[in-house]
Amino acid sequence: MSALFEYIIRLGDDSLILGHRMSEWCGHGPILEEDIAMTNIALDLVGQATSLLNYAGDVEGNGRDGDKLAFLRYDREYKNTLLVEQPNGDFGTTIMRQFLFDAYRKPLFEKLQNSADKQLSAIAEKSLKETKYHLKHSAEWVIRLGDGTEESHQRIQESLNTLWRYSSELFYTDEVDAELLSQGIITDIAEVRAEWEVTVKNVFEEATLHIPTNNWKQEGGRKGMHSENMGFILAELQYMQRAYPNMEW
Amino acid sequence: MKDINISELERKFQEKIDKDIKIEPKDWMPDDYRQTLIRQISQHAHSEIVGMLPEGNWITRAPNLRRKAVLLAKVQDEAGHGLYLYSSVETLGANREETIDDLHSGKAKYSSIFNYPTVSWADMGAIGWLVDGAAIMNQVPLCRCSYGPYARAMVRVCKEESFHQRQGFEIMAQLAKGTPVQKEMAQDALNRFWWPSLMMFGPNDAESKHTAQSVKWKIKRHTNDELRQMFVDATVPQAELIGLTIPDKDLKFNEETGHYESGAINWDEFWEVVKGNGPCNKDRVDTRRKAKEDGMWVVEAANAYAEKRNRRKSA
Amino acid sequence: MSKKEWPLWEIFIRSKAGLNHKHVGSLRAADAEMAVENGRDVYTRRSEGISIWAVESKDVYASDPTEADSLFEPSDSKVYRHPTFYDVPDGISHM
Ligand SMILES: [Fe+2]
Numbered sequence A: 001m002s003a004l005f006e007y008i009i010r011l012g013d014d015s016l017i018l019g020h021r022m023s024e025w026c027g028h029g030p031i032l033e034e035d036i037a038m039t040n041i042a043l044d045l046v047g048q049a050t051s052l053l054n055y056a057g058d059v060e061g062n063g064r065d066g067d068k069l070a071f072l073r074y075d076r077e078y079k080n081t082l083l084v085e086q087p088n089g090d091f092g093t094t095i096m097r098q099f100l101f102d103a104y105r106k107p108l109f110e111k112l113q114n115s116a117d118k119q120l121s122a123i124a125e126k127s128l129k130e131t132k133y134h135l136k137h138s139a140e141w142v143i144r145l146g147d148g149t150e151e152s153h154q155r156i157q158e159s160l161n162t163l164w165r166y167s168s169e170l171f172y173t174d175e176v177d178a179e180l181l182s183q184g185i186i187t188d189i190a191e192v193r194a195e196w197e198v199t200v201k202n203v204f205e206e207a208t209l210h211i212p213t214n215n216w217k218q219e220g221g222r223k224g225m226h227s228e229n230m231g232f233i234l235a236e237l238q239y240m241q242r243a244y245p246n247m248e249w
Numbered sequence B: 001m002k003d004i005n006i007s008e009l010e011r012k013f014q015e016k017i018d019k020d021i022k023i024e025p026k027d028w029m030p031d032d033y034r035q036t037l038i039r040q041i042s043q044h045a046h047s048e049i050v051g052m053l054p055e056g057n058w059i060t061r062a063p064n065l066r067r068k069a070v071l072l073a074k075v076q077d078e079a080g081h082g083l084y085l086y087s088s089v090e091t092l093g094a095n096r097e098e099t100i101d102d103l104h105s106g107k108a109k110y111s112s113i114f115n116y117p118t119v120s121w122a123d124m125g126a127i128g129w130l131v132d133g134a135a136i137m138n139q140v141p142l143c144r145c146s147y148g149p150y151a152r153a154m155v156r157v158c159k160e161e162s163f164h165q166r167q168g169f170e171i172m173a174q175l176a177k178g179t180p181v182q183k184e185m186a187q188d189a190l191n192r193f194w195w196p197s198l199m200m201f202g203p204n205d206a207e208s209k210h211t212a213q214s215v216k217w218k219i220k221r222h223t224n225d226e227l228r229q230m231f232v233d234a235t236v237p238q239a240e241l242i243g244l245t246i247p248d249k250d251l252k253f254n255e256e257t258g259h260y261e262s263g264a265i266n267w268d269e270f271w272e273v274v275k276g277n278g279p280c281n282k283d284r285v286d287t288r289r290k291a292k293e294d295g296m297w298v299v300e301a302a303n304a305y306a307e308k309r310n311r312r313k314s315a
Numbered sequence C: 001m002s003k004k005e006w007p008l009w010e011i012f013i014r015s016k017a018g019l020n021h022k023h024v025g026s027l028r029a030a031d032a033e034m035a036v037e038n039g040r041d042v043y044t045r046r047s048e049g050i051s052i053w054a055v056e057s058k059d060v061y062a063s064d065p066t067e068a069d070s071l072f073e074p075s076d077s078k079v080y081r082h083p084t085f086y087d088v089p090d091g092i093s094h095m
């Protein structure tokens, strides 16, 4: 399996699974306007997953397309971070998960725009526009909820406490990254992390939120080792393809 | 003295309507006209929002990425339609959240079609094709409704609806030419959604109490039965084209009139569903109420933050 | 304003460069940023716009329709404001 394939799968699966989570909100948002906004984010993520997984299929060259990759792998073959598969919880938890993710994705796509891989840089350029908007939206909400009412402050601090342990995996690297780094396809993740830390610190400061002191880490998704949530997600995501194999829809 | 003024105002009002001059929010209007519109537009808005749920069911289970994106966009459009309509209700002096509370308390109605369950992927096809198709029949004439904000909202809605019906028909056509299992799935969805779709146009004209006044006010341009007939005439050939059978053994084409004649609609079922006894009435309303209740702290937080910030700014 | 809902905003959209912002409808939002973002999500899902104005509905001061006669009819008689009022000799095309 090529390093490039593995890397694109990681990006694509983050979009796919977070898009899935976001789409669960459609029809259930806290207010109509926000329902529409969250569905827009879900749509962007599903669109990114489509471009990325189709491209991963091309790189692999075994005749699998985006749909085959999205719907017909085993759980261990999905490489999204644990963060994006976490349940939606209340609106604040969804927003916090989105914010931690957007603050990482924006600098990541910025760097990937200059990738030596032309296709990847094109996807990054398009996705960056969307991600900037997602980050603006999620950061504003973190601030509103953090500095809103006593109840909202408590709730979103709680969400941060719960999700914080999954944030380090966003910066996970292994031999896949080392190889692509040497080929100029990606840049050092440390630069992305540095930017993420600044964004997170500034937004939490404005939101009057405290970064948890418990730095216990939960990782595994990038290697295919997921939380209990993943099986339930796949049961829905793959339902049609598994129940009615080999059909056109 | 006052009475004379009112009847004079009413005469002038009807004159405007007859000349096809639109009524705008701050213009004088009879109270009945205002109340009829508030009832009709808010019911329409509720239908758009409750209508998100049966299809929303299938977003996480859509069979491929393209269908998933299309369905998401489609259900999101319905939220947009609800919003356009709630904003036109508000121009009449009604309050959006109060009308929504009426929905949640069971006081306000919405289209009874959304009280039927979506049990297979083919239902996404049947709903787009039949339910959005019936909605378009109803809504196109409303683009010329006498009340300006409603008419303008409907223009926007109708522009967006055409993709909804097409994506639904595409799903059905794809299934109909697929494997036997898929074709059966499509036929089964058509069987379940056909009659409820015909009921969407409302009771027969003889039974419909609001129609005459609404037609005079140009809130309504066609009667229920006229619209239903247009729908049947348009839809039957579409079903034939993709090889599906309309579940009506009495359906026949009348060469003389050039129209299809349908069998009898089960109006008892219709009234039961309207009354709240459909398969999903309770689920739908409970789900919407829960969304609002669960979101209340978010609404309050955003208000509190906006107030704090305004205070800081002016300090 | 009740604590339980957000204020109403009127949304105006410029559909492309060179055109005026046009009123498209209203929505609810807690603050101006949110009003603009919601305006984007609600009213430009099919790339209908390149610029958005959001104005709180309570800040819109509207003319009174019962005064429409005195406000607008006087200009009906000022036909000289319209170019078609003037005779232009044949042979002059662009004026
Ligand atoms: Fe709609």
Ligand SMILES: [Fe+2]
Pocket (backbone or CB within 6 Å): B048, B081, B135, B139
């Ligand atoms: Fe509709």
Ligand SMILES: [Fe+2]
Pocket (backbone or CB within 6 Å): B078, B132, B135, B161, B164
């Ligand atoms: Fe629709």
